[in-house]
Amino acid sequence: MHDWGVPLAIALFALDAYAVLRAILRKSGVSATLAWLLAIIAFPIVGAIGYLLLAGPSIKRATRRNRPTARGAFRRSQAPDPNARGSAGPIDATLALAAQITGLPPTAGNAAEPLTSRDRAYEKIEAAVRAARTRIWAEYYIINNDITGRRFLDLLAEKARAGVEVKLLYDAVGSLRVDERLLRAIGAAGGKTAAFLPVNPFRRRWATHLRNHRKLVIVDDEIGFTGGMNVGDEYTSIGRRSDGLHFHDSHVALRGPAVADLAEIFCEDWQYAAEETLKPIEPPAPVGKCTVAIVPSGPDQVHNAHALIYFTAVATARRRVWLASPYFVPDPPMVQALISAALRGVDVRLLMPAHNDLRIVGWAARSYYAELIRGGVRIFEYQPAMLHAKRMVVDQRWSIVGSANVDIRSFRLNFEVGALIFDGEFAAG
Structure with a gap:
């Protein structure tokens, strides 16, 4: 009989050594690195396998592989506001930093409307979606299976049946309870839906902690919405959560060239999730006096x-x-x-x-x-x-x-x- 003890011990030692080396070199932060090292040392087999499954696969490589090689693939000419970038000092520093990290220079000539009232925000978004003539791109972390969530999905299906291009991207974990029947209805009506980063062992997607927390809507390449609001009753006056809480949030409606930058973020996320390359939109004409810099961030960035x-x-x-x-x-x-x-x-x-x-x-x-x-x-x-x-x-x-x-x-x-x-x-x- 073969004695597999020595080769097995060597293999397990090599596995642990590889996991330790990878944890040290990955630069995940001191606390996270120490926690993983302790887990690997205390539980050699379980810790190493757990690290390689949960923290090992690099979201950076995965997203960069399916995104444009450079954000310049979507870039358009920009017209920064000289008044905002002249002698502002700290504003200069923040603008320069944002543009350097994201590859999205600020745009001038935007109109920005704050949406802090719960019902006002949804009224604006729903009115824009209902009036859409050509295109609706929507991306949300949470779409609840409640009155507000079902109403939103029904509206998207209605617009798709009317011939409007509808694309809905939702986070696979945040929207775990989304009504699948209504998603299929959007598809049957001619729209498209996609889940962002579903947990899939067959594709080495184990990381439930890496989520798409973005919320954005772009309608007819003219108006964009972003902020903190998901789609659910607790964000409106319709109802509260089971724990009795309702939410107070902040959102913004944007018009002008910045809408094209919001759309660019959607294009990149859609390309990764749906494996479909979308044509970038042309920047809308200037309509206001705000200078806006759209800032995406995530684990695919070297510097957040x-x-x-x-x-x-x-x-x-x-x-x-x-x-x-x-x-x-x-x-x-x-x-x-x-x-x-x-x-x-x-x-x-x-x-x-x-x-x-x-x-x-x-x-x-x-x-x-x-x-x-x-x-x-x-x-x-x-x-x-x-x-x-x-x-x-x-x-x-x-x-x-x-x-x-x-x-x-x-x-x-x-x-x-x-x-x-x-x-x-x-x-x-």
Whole structure:
């Protein structure tokens, strides 16, 4: 009989050594690396296999393989606003950083309408979709199987039957309970739907933690919507969640050249999920006075755009940083940036939910309060509803609205999108 003990021991040792080496070289952050190393050492076989399945496959390689070789494949000529980029100082730094990381230069001549009322946001989106003549591209993290979710899917099927091009991209885990029957109805009507990064062992897709958290809608290449709102009753006045919470959120309606940049993000995500290359849209004509930079971020980036932009914005603010984030679990550099800004006289305020739908995250957020308050940061908790808005206002001159929270998931794991809007009136709205 063959003695397989020695070869098996060598193979297991090689497996563990490979997992350890890969964890060290992958640069996933000190905490994550140490956690995986401890798991591999404490549970040699299970830890190594778990690492290679859950953390080993690189989302960066997978997405880059199915996306354009360069974002320039979709680029169009831009016309930056000289007033926004002239002597603004910190605005210059933030704009330059965003463009360098994302490959999307800011565009001038946009109109931006803040949508903070629950029903107002859905009324605007639904009205735009209902009036669509040629094209509807929609991308959401969560589409609930409730009144609002079914109504939205029914409307998309109705527009597809009317001959409008309909494409719906949803996150496979976030929208786990989406009504499959209604998705099939969209397909039967001539539209297309696709799930983003479904868990599929046969394609080595095990990572449930890497999610598409983006929310965006583009209609007729003319108007785009993005922000923090998903599709569900808790985001409207129709109803509440089973835990009794309804959500207060922040969204934005955009018109002008920035809509083409939102559409570009959709094109890239659709190409990855549906394996279909879409033709980029022509930028709409200028219609307003806002300079807007669309900021996508995700684990496919070498440097996370939202993490660096938030840090830079706080570090360079001169007078005011007002920040709302429902899930606040910042890394140490972000904590120090907030405290440093407050100590040099910047009015730093954080707005977070008093009643968090994720209680553990709420407890985690409160663990930062003492250190931040000692450093001069003022913290407020929103009482009327579950605050789900992700927004930052800097120096009363510009703001960012989007899907990214100030937490590790948004800054390292999720695909996010936001709009940097350089307009004093919008920042005050």
